[in-house]
Amino acid sequence: MAETLSSEIVDQDKNLWSGGKPPMKVSYGKLMMWYFLLSDAFTFAGLLIGYGALRFSMPNWPVPEKVFNKFPFADAELPLIFVTFMTFVLLASSFTMMRAVQEGHEENRKGVIKWMILTILGGFTFLGCQAWEWTTLIAKEHASIHTNPFGRLTEDGIYLNADGSEGEAFEAGQSYLIHNIKSHEAAHGESHEGGHEASVGHTEPGDYPDAFIDQEGYIHRKFKVTSGADAGQIQSEPFGPKAFGGLFFFITGFHGFHVFSGVLFLTIILINVISGIYVARKNGYEMVEKIGLYWHFVDLVWVFVFLVYYLI
Numbered sequence: 001m002a003e004t005l006s007s008e009i010v011d012q013d014k015n016l017w018s019g020g021k022p023p024m025k026v027s028y029g030k031l032m033m034w035y036f037l038l039s040d041a042f043t044f045a046g047l048l049i050g051y052g053a054l055r056f057s058m059p060n061w062p063v064p065e066k067v068f069n070k071f072p073f074a075d076a077e078l079p080l081i082f083v084t085f086m087t088f089v090l091l092a093s094s095f096t097m098m099r100a101v102q103e104g105h106e107e108n109r110k111g112v113i114k115w116m117i118l119t120i121l122g123g124f125t126f127l128g129c130q131a132w133e134w135t136t137l138i139a140k141e142h143a144s145i146h147t148n149p150f151g152r153l154t155e156d157g158i159y160l161n162a163d164g165s166e167g168e169a170f171e172a173g174q175s176y177l178i179h180n181i182k183s184h185e186a187a188h189g190e191s192h193e194g195g196h197e198a199s200v201g202h203t204e205p206g207d208y209p210d211a212f213i214d215q216e217g218y219i220h221r222k223f224k225v226t227s228g229a230d231a232g233q234i235q236s237e238p239f240g241p242k243a244f245g246g247l248f249f250f251i252t253g254f255h256g257f258h259v260f261s262g263v264l265f266l267t268i269i270l271i272n273v274i275s276g277i278y279v280a281r282k283n284g285y286e287m288v289e290k291i292g293l294y295w296h297f298v299d300l301v302w303v304f305v306f307l308v309y310y311l312i
Contacts, residue, residue, distance in 0.1 A: 029286065033294065037294065040258075041297070047250070047251050051308060052312075054241070060151050062148070062240050063152060063175040064312075066177070068083055080310055083133070086133075087302065091299060093295070098292070101289050101292045104284055104288040107282070109278075109279060116266060119295065120263055120267060120270065123260075123263035126259055127260060134249070134252075142218075145246040146245070147245070148241060148244045149179070150240045151176055151237060152175050152176075155230060157169070160234070161210055176221070180219070221236065222234060223236070251305060251309065255302060255305055269291050272287070
């Protein structure tokens with residue numbers, strides 16, 4: 001009896017430490033993916049928290065609705081419509097990824113291929129939209145990590161006309177965009193004799209007399225302050241916080257890198273699915289499920305980026 005009991009204890013110890021049963025009934029690969037996603041979540045959380053701290057400490061931070069109001073082939077201002085479309089595309093790709101995982105559990109190779117192709121197309125569409133958004137901000141509105149032409153007025157005032165008379169009034173909190181000479185004249189079909197250099201750094205008669213033009217060719221509109229300690233003073237629109245452009249390009253670029261990496265991995269796994277590598281494993285296309293976890297994470301992070309950077 002004692003020998004039988006001792007034998008059972010030895011067998012239990014062997015089974016306990018053999019590693020045959022994965023922890024939490026999750027495979028090693030999926031567990032490592034969860035560890036990676038958790039560490040990546042901390043990185044994005046730190047970036048967004050840092051953004052929030054700077055955002056609410058600067059009263060002249062631009063209003064997102066005024067910055068992100070462009071749409072391809074449309075001249076009208078459509079605040080946040082384009083980025084909403086980008087969000088819809090990415091969320092739709094999350095649905096197609098979910099369907100690919102479901103088809104994998106059913107060992108349906110054709111279904112996995114179909115839904116993964118749609119997911120990859122969604123990823124490429126999102127990247128194309130982000131490229132257009134960056135191009136618009138950099139090439140047309142001259143935003144960069146060093147210069148932020150978008151700002152918000154911190155005092156009430158009145159813009160001055162070319163003859164010095166009072167023009168359009170504004171209230172504190174209103175956003176503005178400091179135009180570049182080249183982009184401004186291209187948009188209005190204007191030009192000056194002697195080129196742009198003749199009006200950069202100072203004001204010539206007839207060359208934007210209602211504005212101050214700095215050495216880089218940015219047109220700062222003049223205004224008279226009507227309230228606060230500076231009431232009655234003539235000022236010009238200052239550049240917005242540099243951190244706005246730096247944080248925008250870094251956060252959205254970091255997320256875009258994740259999307260690009262996801263599309264690359266999806267393509268590699270799709271090729272493996274087509275070749276039939278996963279058929280023999282009979283594990284419900286676990287590799288598809290693991291890349292699905294990553295893709296859902298990327299989509300979820302974008303929801304927080306959209307909420308924090310574009311809506312608040």
